[in-house]
Amino acid sequence: MLTIWGPWQGRTCDGVSRRDFLRIGGLALGGLTLPQVMALEARAGIRPGSSHKAVIMVFLAGGPPHQDMVDLKPEAPPEIRGEFRPIATKVPGIEICEHLPRLARLADKLAILRTVVGARGEHAAVQCFTGYPQLVSEAQGGRPSIGAILSYLKGPVDPAVPPFVGLSPQMGHRPWADPGEPGYLGLAHAPFTPFKGGDSSLRPEGLTRDRLRTRQTLRQQLDGLRAEIDRSGSLDGLDAFTRQAFEIMGSSKLAEALDVTREDPRLRERYGIGDMKNVDDGGPCCMDHFLMARRLVEAGVRCVTIGFGRWDYHGNNFGQCRERLPKLDMGLATLIEDLDSRGMLDDVTVIAWGEFGRTPTINRDGGRDHWPQTNCAILAGGGLRTGQVIGQTTRDAGYPKDRPVTFQEVHATLYHALGIDPGGTVPDRGGRPVRILDTLEPIRELV
Numbered sequence: 001m002l003t004i005w006g007p008w009q010g011r012t013c014d015g016v017s018r019r020d021f022l023r024i025g026g027l028a029l030g031g032l033t034l035p036q037v038m039a040l041e042a043r044a045g046i047r048p049g050s051s052h053k054a055v056i057m058v059f060l061a062g063g064p065p066h067q068d069m070v071d072l073k074p075e076a077p078p079e080i081r082g083e084f085r086p087i088a089t090k091v092p093g094i095e096i097c098e099h100l101p102r103l104a105r106l107a108d109k110l111a112i113l114r115t116v117v118g119a120r121g122e123h124a125a126v127q128c129f130t131g132y133p134q135l136v137s138e139a140q141g142g143r144p145s146i147g148a149i150l151s152y153l154k155g156p157v158d159p160a161v162p163p164f165v166g167l168s169p170q171m172g173h174r175p176w177a178d179p180g181e182p183g184y185l186g187l188a189h190a191p192f193t194p195f196k197g198g199d200s201s202l203r204p205e206g207l208t209r210d211r212l213r214t215r216q217t218l219r220q221q222l223d224g225l226r227a228e229i230d231r232s233g234s235l236d237g238l239d240a241f242t243r244q245a246f247e248i249m250g251s252s253k254l255a256e257a258l259d260v261t262r263e264d265p266r267l268r269e270r271y272g273i274g275d276m277k278n279v280d281d282g283g284p285c286c287m288d289h290f291l292m293a294r295r296l297v298e299a300g301v302r303c304v305t306i307g308f309g310r311w312d313y314h315g316n317n318f319g320q321c322r323e324r325l326p327k328l329d330m331g332l333a334t335l336i337e338d339l340d341s342r343g344m345l346d347d348v349t350v351i352a353w354g355e356f357g358r359t360p361t362i363n364r365d366g367g368r369d370h371w372p373q374t375n376c377a378i379l380a381g382g383g384l385r386t387g388q389v390i391g392q393t394t395r396d397a398g399y400p401k402d403r404p405v406t407f408q409e410v411h412a413t414l415y416h417a418l419g420i421d422p423g424g425t426v427p428d429r430g431g432r433p434v435r436i437l438d439t440l441e442p443i444r445e446l447v
Contacts, residue, residue: 062312145180168307172281282310304348349382
């Protein structure tokens, strides 16, 4: 990651001036020169800014309570059903939480998964971004996230815009702030992370605007990063990293996409205002990130990841949900409506989910604890067959009663919507071909 201090107006959700920084990291050209990329795009009939398939993944860090969101059990005992009531949606027979009224009105555009299985109880984003549990990913050399796969296989839509952007801010619990790592695909396919600070951002001392005025100075600064880059393979991507850094330095397109102040204030109001502060060791509910994601996709980004809020409610589950569910409802629903009104929804798949579900029984602190036995996800767009619920849980929402769906099946569905064969391969650090997923079939009800 490279942090470049430079002119940029506006303020981020963390209160940092957009004139303060432009961070460049993991910007890929797939090993090709810019002229080669542009020539290949021309032969394929692709022009910068043209329509393209994309995915926006909203990670709900901490494990959101599925039975208090999309799988309410009003007939269960009080210690299981909790305090919220279900409401009818636009699709007859489908009910969701009363604190999600906007999503309820969009139910015909949603696919709700109530029986996602295979979680390991790990407080990490890895399984949501790769389809593989953290320990399995590490044992296999670091599984690339879906954004890194897209970067490797598809490259940039526009050479001045990275194919993969991670909007997750820094969080106290670092695995929650993971925007989706490139794994064995290397630095060239890591996400551009404009709001990720801390030790994960390489900040050479003395990196100032004056020292970045010429290409030669930028080259010297990039060369200075070599000693700080992981020797496990990320160095291989430095040339692509450098080329893309030059492109971004000469283009305002990415900065403009991140600047939501350019939008109609009425639209920004529809997206809402978040709490803007990190909650304990989690992240803020930054509503601007939903709008930013749409703007980034319009600019040519293929994958945008968002880390939204903190959902690890071992205590005061219902009080915290009353505060954050309406924000999720506002941001996610407006994003779907916005994409739809612009004719983008069939090309862009949106998914919101967390690393696992919560216990059926409410604990004595009014919270729900970790429950990897079943989980939920909300999908929209991508040409999927929406307006339906997949899977049914037991009376206490504790276990799948029918149609369990694995994380890899969800990822196979996302790849299907992106026009990518999940049985295809990418190279590991040794250049050996590795299949993208072990599970090749998407969720049949959705495709």
